[in-house]
Amino acid sequence: MRKIIMLVCAAGMSTSLMVSKMxxxxEAKGIDAEIFAISASEADSYLEEKKVDVLLLGPQVRFMKDKFEEKVVPLGIALDVIKMTDYGMMNGEKVLEHAMSLMND
Incomplete structure (x- = not known):
């Protein structure tokens, strides 16, 4: 079953590199996933239109976690902040593993 992972960051730019790494x-792990990044300002309208399995916030928008929690928890969407070290190193494998672990809870 395809997993849909949404990354949210300030402008959607630096996170696009993370998306390609993820x-x-x-692909290397044989996981069927749709992974995409959008800006925080676009996230609300996107969540209304699309079913998302997990939403990961970039470290630069971690302060928005509470705001997103109110919206996504009732929808059954897992939410967390990408670890600063994984983001800084652009470690797509670690971030993907984290996203998958959130969905398996």
């Missing part, structure tokens, strides 16, 4: 890791 997609490579998913």
């Amino acid at each position: 997609q490579k890791a998913a």
Whole structure:
């Protein structure tokens, strides 16, 4: 079953590199995942239109976690903040593993 992982960051730019690293890791592990990044300002309208399995916040928007929690928890969407070290190292494999572990809880 395809997993849909949404990354949210300030502008959607630096996170696009993370998306490609995560997609490579998913392919290598045989995981069927749709991974994409959008800006925090676009996230609300996107969540209304699309079913998402997990939402990961970039470290630069970690302060928005409570705001997103109110929206996504009732929808059954897992939420967390990407670890600063994994984001800084652009470790797509670690971030993908984290996303998958949130969905398996």
